[in-house]
Amino acid sequence: MASEELHRDTRIACFSAVKPMLSVEAAWDILYKAVDADEPFVKQALCDVSTLDFTHELRRRYAPIVIRLAKDEHMDVKCRALQALAAWAIYSPDAGSALVNSSTNMSARESEWKAAVQSLVQWGDTESLLKATRALLDHGDESDDKGSDLPAVRRLKTLCDSLQRGPHAAASYAVATLVAEHEDFVPHAARLRAARIDYDDPGKALEDLRDLVRLLSHRPLMALRLRLEILDHCAISPAGMDTIARGLIDDGGTVAGIFAVGLIAREGGKEKWSEGRREMLLELRRHPDADVRDEARRARMQ
Template sequence: MVSTPVHAADSLLGALDPLPYPRRMRELALRVRAMSPLRPVLDELEARGAYERGIAVVAASVARDTQWIAEHVADADPFVRGHALRVADSLQVPDAVYESALGDASEVVRRDLLRAIVVGRRTALADRLVDGLRCGWGDAEAARLLPGCAPETVARLLPGLFHAVTGWKTLAKRHPRAVLDAAEQALATLPEALRAPWWSRYAPAVAATVTAEPLRALALLERLRDVTSTDDADTAALAFDALARWAPWSPDAPTVLAEAATDLTDRLSWRAAANGLVTAAAGSARGARGLRQALRTLAEAETAGTAAAGPAGADGVLYDADERRDRPARRRVTYLVARLAQYARSAAGAIRPAAVAAGELLAAYDAFVPQAAEIAVFHLDLDAEPERLDRLAALMEGRPALAARTAAELGDRLGRGTLEGDPDVLLEAARRLTAHGGHSQGLLAAALTEAIGTRTGWAAPWRQQLRALRRHPVADVRDAALNQITAYE
């Protein structure tokens, strides 16, 4: 019996349908290699639905049907188009196919084609297309193609397209000198007032060249440091933000930020420096050291001024409940701690090591125990280091109001719906804190019990833990436990 394309397609689909994906692909490859001729079967599959067309493009790839793949590099179906573009280079699909496809491609298809030209390093094609693409579709589309162009083309066009580049990694990796040349040219022509905004926008461009051209990139950084000394607060804010992104590569960047954040004579731009310092701490160990440097300087200034009741800041005045200033060093520590707390809600993993180290530093100063506790309750890794809760409780001994506030913050953190904290690990922590018998330990145990008990629907171990807290020797702890409800009347 002669098999028709319809029968062959039906047989293929029937054999593949019950198989899991990995076996389905292996079976498809085996059957495709046994089919001759294959093209009528591909045409039959293509005439059917999206699933069948997806099978067809994989089959054409296995069979190395260059013509079929070339006809589908601009296919409207994203799966078919994506797979065809991924194998086009290995099948040596001609440049002319891409050039022709770009003529009437939609925006989505055009961008996929441009990305494939760049990835496939079709340099001659990119050089041939980029000027026409810029005229027809604008700077943004030409900038997408720029990483695939030859060095001389990039050098010619990048100064005019610098503003349109959105992803610098590939461009800087392939053409670092051209990127730095264009950056230096742009900075040389800008008035001083516009250099900080330029750095705020284009710092990633220069940073992307550090691996290939470290000396030139760091030389440009020196210009950024000059901008940070401006008297204009808005300009300084932009400059400090850009400087923070350099912390992983520049040994001096965190130091510059720390010095600016701790300069008590500067009341205009210290917040921008502090913001940059926290950003730097989230990005590198060097930035974290800068954060600790700033906190230590501020804590020492506050402590020395309080002890002597005399000069504390660089301007020689303590400023204690004055009309215009009140403990400026303390206010800046509080601001840095608040910024760390904000990071805990949005990027806890990135900032956690730096934050925990900052909290331990502040814990050594009695005047900053509340700030140390705030950092700890926001940043402790409750899954990996629950024993740090014991240290937190000990830190708050003799400060019942702080213990109550911290316990409430711990409960809020666990109740935000992030499902943070392993119930079994935290149950052991709650039992240990309860057994201690102390006030702060008991309040932390009560917060853990309410949050995780509620999350688990008051499973039996947590109800037993709650009973233990209701017999606690400290009245505040008993009251907190009695206010928790496992079942309503």
């Protein structure tokens, strides 16, 4: 019976059965035929295999199959393969280019570029993430050929938002540094940096916040938004808060004052404030900048 006469699930099962036999060259011939055939459901099954099912040597040989599927004409296959590349990318030098191209292609469907961006972030390869970021920054505010509104900006926002929640701190900081060079994208850089501050080390956290203050020195409104989005909800000990807030107040300036108010006010709760904390808030209510004074007056002293 010809393979095309078999039920779809049977054909998928046949190709799945080949997996344990990949030490035999003939098994690879079957896989390559499946990749070249017009069998989208079988191709999706080829994307769903785990790297743990292969030896290291076989992973390097299988990864190019996933890359080929990431260029398939069937969108479901392409997206499934792009998602799979998060795990397979380290086994092929061509994976980074495949993911960067799909994530920065202004003609790509949303499902395609989002799958590519998420895999880039999960993989966490700094070089590939920087290539994608540079390409998106170069596109800037251009519209795509379908007239979509700010397609590169949307992709860059998705990339930065995903990095902010992801595990790869070094890659996140590298992208933040690159994005910070472009005035319109400073908010993305600020959120990436703020999300990586470790408040368990108050001294280091203070230095990181000072970096943020410098980055946002001319963007007080953005600083206030960032405080409301992130700083007001960060996990920090009372003693650590006192150290950081005192340092920011002593530094002076509008943005430092806005951050200091946020750190002090978030610790209010139901407990009575220490005298030192009360004094810091009163000091901020006498701040030279009217916006800082206003924020400090909004805070309810306990």
